[in-house]
Amino acid sequence: MLEGKKVVLGVCGSIAAYKAAMLVRLLVKAGAKVQVVMTADAANFITPLTLSTLSKNPVHINYFNAENGEWDNHVELGLWADIMLIAPASANTLAKMANGLCDNLLCAVYLSAKCPVYFAPAMDLDMYRHPAAVNNINRLQGYGNILIPAGKGELASGLHGEGRMAEPEEIISLLASDIKKKLLLAGHKILVTAGPTYEAIDPVRFIGNHSSGKMGFAIADELASMGAIVTLISGPSAQQSKQPSVKRINVTSAAEMLEACLDNYPDSKLCIMSAAVADYTPVTIASQKIKKQDDHLNIDLKKTTDILKTLGEHKQPHQLLIGFALETENEEQYATEKLKKKNLDLIILNSLNDTGAGFKSDTNKITMIDKYLQKTIFTLKSKTEVARDICAKVAELINQ
Incomplete structure (x- = not known):
C-alpha cells in the first residue's frame, strides 16, 4: 500500500524520537519515498545524519540553510507529500499545530500540506491526560487530522500508563490499512x-x-x-x-x-x-x-x-x-x-x-x-x- 507514496515524516523533541530511525527504515522498505523534517529539539535526541542516511534524502530542520544560502521551501514540501506523518508528536508541537502557530519549519510544512496528516503523540502520562493536551488532540482531529493513539507502557519518567508513542510496526500497519480502505477497489x-x-x-x-x-x-x-x-x-x-x-x-x-x-x-x-x-x-x-x-x-x-x-x-x-x-x-x-x-x-x-x-x-x-x-x-x-x-x-x- 505504501509503494511509491511520498511521505513527509515530522520528528519532534521527545525521547520517542529514537523510534524515528526504525520508522524511516520501514517506510523505505515498504517502497515509500521519505523526506524528514525535524524540530531543532528533535536533533538532541537523534542525529539528522542517522535519518538522512536511512531516508537517502537530506533532513530539513531550518527555513534557511546558512551554508549554501538556500531557502528550504516548506510550501513545496507540503505539496510534494502524499502523506504527512508526525511521529513522535510532542505536546509542544501539538499545541502549535492546534493553534496555527508557525515558528519552525515543521509547523510551516504542516500548515502547507494538502495531504492527509497523521500524528502519533508521545509524552508523559500526566501531560497526555492534561485537559489542554486532550483539547489540542481533539481540535486537530476536528481539523481532519488522523490520530494514531499513544499506547500504554513504561514511560521515560518511570511511570506506567498512556503516552507511549505507537510502535513503528503498528504505525506502518495503520497507514497501509487506512490507504487500502480509501482505494477505489478496496475489498473486491x-x-x-x-x-x-x-x-x-x-x-x-x-x-x-x-x-x-x-x-x-x-x-x-x-x-x-x-x-x-x-x-x-x-x-x-x-x-x-x-x-x-x-x-x-x-x-x-x-x-x-x-x-x-x-x-x-x-x-x-x-x-x-x-x-x-x-x-x-x-x-x-x-x-x-x-x-x-x-x-x-x-x-x-x-x-x-x-x-x-x-x-x-x-x-x-x-x-x-x-x-x-x-x-x-x-x-x-x-x-x-x-x-x-x-x-x-x-x-x-x-x-x-x-x-x-x-x-x-x-x-x-x-x-x-x-x-x-x-x-x-x-x-x-x-x-x-x-x-x-x-x-x-x-x-x-x-x-x-
Missing part, C-alpha cells in the same frame, strides 16, 4: 489470467505461443495497488509480481487454467482473461520423447475448452467479465463478435499490425469496446500505463 476480489499455455506433445516438446505474461502481471499489480484482492492464474512465465498481496497460481496447460478459473471465478467480482490460451492441444501425449525418424510428423489436435466462453456461461448478474482479442485482420469486427458471443462486459482489442503492440513488447496499443459497443481508442503506451487505463475502467464498471 478480482481474478486475472496471464501468460501462455503449453500443450505437451511428449515429455520434452510442447505447443505454445509467444506470450510473456507482461500485460497480465501489470494488470494484477495495478489492481492490487488499488486495494483489490487479486488472484493471478499464470501460465509458464518468467514475470514476477511487484505486489506481495497478489496470490499467484501457476498452471501449464489450457485444461489446468480452465480448472483454476472455475475454482476461483465463483467468488470473484470480476475476471480479466488476458492469458493467451492455446486453441488446440494434442489428442494424445507420447509417454516417451518422439524420435526423429521420418521426414514428416503428423500430430492430431483437438480443440481446447474455450475458457472465456465457459466463464461467460457461468457469469452471475453481480459478476463482470473482461476478455482480450489479439487480431491480425478485421480487428474490430472480430473483437465485437467475441464480445457478444462470450457474454463479456468489455473487450480489450490489440492488433499485431500496430507497431509496438503484441507479445513480448514492453508497450501496447489498445482499443476498449464495452457491451454497449462504445469504443475508446488509446495511443501506444507502456504496458504499465495500459494496465492503469484498464484498471481505471475496471473501477468505473465495478462502482457504477
Whole structure:
C-alpha cells in the first residue's frame, strides 16, 4: 500500500524520537519515498545524519540553510507529500499545530500540506491526560487530522500508563490499512489470467505461443495497488509480481487454467482473461520423447475448452467479465463478435499490425469496446500505463 507514496515524516523533541530511525527504515522498505523534517529539539535526541542516511534524502530542520544560502521551501514540501506523518508528536508541537502557530519549519510544512496528516503523540502520562493536551488532540482531529493513539507502557519518567508513542510496526500497519480502505477497489476480489499455455506433445516438446505474461502481471499489480484482492492464474512465465498481496497460481496447460478459473471465478467480482490460451492441444501425449525418424510428423489436435466462453456461461448478474482479442485482420469486427458471443462486459482489442503492440513488447496499443459497443481508442503506451487505463475502467464498471 505504501509503494511509491511520498511521505513527509515530522520528528519532534521527545525521547520517542529514537523510534524515528526504525520508522524511516520501514517506510523505505515498504517502497515509500521519505523526506524528514525535524524540530531543532528533535536533533538532541537523534542525529539528522542517522535519518538522512536511512531516508537517502537530506533532513530539513531550518527555513534557511546558512551554508549554501538556500531557502528550504516548506510550501513545496507540503505539496510534494502524499502523506504527512508526525511521529513522535510532542505536546509542544501539538499545541502549535492546534493553534496555527508557525515558528519552525515543521509547523510551516504542516500548515502547507494538502495531504492527509497523521500524528502519533508521545509524552508523559500526566501531560497526555492534561485537559489542554486532550483539547489540542481533539481540535486537530476536528481539523481532519488522523490520530494514531499513544499506547500504554513504561514511560521515560518511570511511570506506567498512556503516552507511549505507537510502535513503528503498528504505525506502518495503520497507514497501509487506512490507504487500502480509501482505494477505489478496496475489498473486491478480482481474478486475472496471464501468460501462455503449453500443450505437451511428449515429455520434452510442447505447443505454445509467444506470450510473456507482461500485460497480465501489470494488470494484477495495478489492481492490487488499488486495494483489490487479486488472484493471478499464470501460465509458464518468467514475470514476477511487484505486489506481495497478489496470490499467484501457476498452471501449464489450457485444461489446468480452465480448472483454476472455475475454482476461483465463483467468488470473484470480476475476471480479466488476458492469458493467451492455446486453441488446440494434442489428442494424445507420447509417454516417451518422439524420435526423429521420418521426414514428416503428423500430430492430431483437438480443440481446447474455450475458457472465456465457459466463464461467460457461468457469469452471475453481480459478476463482470473482461476478455482480450489479439487480431491480425478485421480487428474490430472480430473483437465485437467475441464480445457478444462470450457474454463479456468489455473487450480489450490489440492488433499485431500496430507497431509496438503484441507479445513480448514492453508497450501496447489498445482499443476498449464495452457491451454497449462504445469504443475508446488509446495511443501506444507502456504496458504499465495500459494496465492503469484498464484498471481505471475496471473501477468505473465495478462502482457504477
